[in-house]
Amino acid sequence: MAAKWQGFQRNKTRYPYLKYKTVGDEHVRDDHAGLDGFIAHIDDPIWDRIYPPNDWRCRCYVVQTNQAxxxxxxxxxxxxxxxxxVNVGKTGVVFNDQAHPYFIIPKKDEKRMQVAFESMKLRLAYGKAKYTSPTGSKIFVHPFADPVDLYDNYSNAVLISNTLKLNxxxxxxxxxxxxxxxxxPEYLINNKTGERKAPEGLNFRNVLRKAVKQGSEVVVIDLVDNPNPYKNVKAVLTQQLSRQDRFPSIKEIILISKDRKTIESIKRSAVK
Structure with missing residues (x-):
């Protein structure tokens, strides 16, 4: 939790605000639904009071945005x-021990509880689609998707869904x-594991190597912060995919231009 808050702080020059979000299903509390869509600057003290979770079994979260x-x-x-x-991102604790003297996990059980919680994430359903493109492809967001990268990951997913007609x-x-x-990995793109990267140069070896470590079959390359011409980037990535001995798990690269006008799939099987 503290690491996520630090990630928000690192990105606040580009995305200085946080938006409160619920998961949007029938189990959301009415009080929490009233906060859905609330936006404040990341350094606003209100986040010391309403940063999720806000109750037992609360599934609310925040996303980083440049929307004031x-x-x-x-x-x-x-x-x-x-x-x-309490802001668990700053304190690293979900609630005040003094407020919950009856809720104490024995030290010997802490690791087991942590493993059970992380395992539960993998079993939890995605719920309803958050977005349906004009072509019918859908976007689903897991309740425990990483909030640090959620804004960028979701924005790229919408572009991919609209242009390439992929779920x-x-x-x-x-x-x-x-x-x-x-x-x-951050994504499942038509049931293939995927990872989003936003490199700033033309050396993609480390980027692709990290994606392989995450078991990714698809790598989304977002050029939002990359000054190089689109055609130059595409040429380098195509050359990387042409080497069958490099990054073997990667079957496809989805390239998103800086101006968002070009979203293209480069498949290893089609590279000569």
């Missing part, structure tokens, strides 16, 4: 329990320090 709030309205927070009025799922983010040797 439309007004200065402050939500009604009377429903908030003092024990959950995209944003997978649960697993703590690799708890579930050891577990692959952690």
């Amino acid at each position: 709030p439309e007004d200065d309205a402050v939500p009604d927070l009377k429903f908030m329990k003092p024990a959950f009025s 995209v799922k944003l997978r649960p983010h697993i703590d690799g320090a708890v579930l050891l040797n577990t692959k952690n």
